[in-house]
Amino acid sequence: MRQEQFQAALSFALLAALFHAPVASAAPAEVRDGVLTNAKGMTLYVLDRDTAGSGKSSCNDQCAANWPPLTAGADAKADGEWSVITRDDGTKQWAYKGKPLYLWIKDLTPGDRRGDGMANIWHTAKP
Numbered sequence: 001m002r003q004e005q006f007q008a009a010l011s012f013a014l015l016a017a018l019f020h021a022p023v024a025s026a027a028p029a030e031v032r033d034g035v036l037t038n039a040k041g042m043t044l045y046v047l048d049r050d051t052a053g054s055g056k057s058s059c060n061d062q063c064a065a066n067w068p069p070l071t072a073g074a075d076a077k078a079d080g081e082w083s084v085i086t087r088d089d090g091t092k093q094w095a096y097k098g099k100p101l102y103l104w105i106k107d108l109t110p111g112d113r114r115g116d117g118m119a120n121i122w123h124t125a126k127p
Contacts, residue, residue: 027082028070028094029101029125033111036096036125041110044070044101048121052098055085059102067115067122069093070101101125 029036029044036044045067049058059067064087072084072092083095094101104115104122116124 027079028072028076029096031127034126035113036101036127037110038070038103042103043107043111043113043115044096044125045104045115045122046096046099046125047102048123050100054098055083055095057085057087057093057100059100060088066105067102068105070103096125096127099125 029038030041031037032041038044047057047059047067050056057064057069059069069087069091070093072094074092076084076092076094078084081097083098085093085095085100087093102122104112104118106112106114113124115122
């Protein structure tokens, strides 16, 4: 195959891949039984100490070990009610309606809601 034909075939293949590539959903969560969950069905939570719209999480260090943040990729973009905050350690975290989202380490299977009401400051995230 000549170089021009090879380059044309390669360009065509790249364009075809771009147009047929799946489009990732901006929303990093789903609604199941009235609460937000991650893609694996694990319940998401909000923390009363977090101020909506502040762009900050007040759950760091040991708190974040027990309540893992719903992490966002470096290329994640805000969309509608969804936003991305930068945590104290520089990682990205998803927020919904301005409130950072977390998982609870003691939720073991999809649908568990063991963290709801914990210390009267943790609540399931609702749409």
